[in-house]
Amino acid sequence: GAGVSQTPSNKVTEKGKYVELRCDPISGHTALYWYRQSLGQGPEFLIYFQGTGAADDSGLPNDRFFAVRPEGSVSTLKIQRTERGDSAVYLCASSLSAGGFYNEQFFGPGTRLTVL
């Protein structure tokens, strides 16, 4: 059974470079979420998609971060001009839908980003 998958599992980049992180949600899940987990902390919400549109991007830390989900399935988190403080594990989750009554979020294994 396919769960949420994320690629790459590890990404090492240099300060100032551009990176893309990919998330494949569970088939049929319309809601997709990105979270960031810094060392020693719990995950923090970044952005949420319902279908193709970003319904809430209030957690994105600044305009260097951007995410897309053009066909309502796979999502890509894009980080421009990376900084050392962007180093973290980036988690993706999906659920059948969002809002209304509870729908469980299923998490992927994460992408560990290291900015040198």
Add this chain to the structure above:
Amino acid sequence: AQSVTQLDSQVPVFEEAPVELRCNYSSSVSVYLFWYVQYPNQGLQLLLKYLSGSTLVKGINGFEAEFNKSQTSFHLRKPSVHISDTAEYFCAVSEVSDYKLSFGAGTTVTVRA
């Protein structure tokens, strides 16, 4: 906005001993409450959740938690732990009809023989 405080960052425990992980939350509205477990090099897995109804919630792997509204707490317990319970545990909250999860900083449980 809601927030979550996990009162213990690390909990060492011997095998077959009981364990309790403490979680307090703050919110001005009704919330859902969750405990997630993260095993080394794996994603977050839902242990249990409180949505409504009975305040004692049972989850997977023998874990249970009790919602205490007056104390705004949602402590996690297991009467007898195994080596395989070694992991990081996260308490999380979301507002009812919302989607964003707010997580605590996590509690690392290390079970020793």
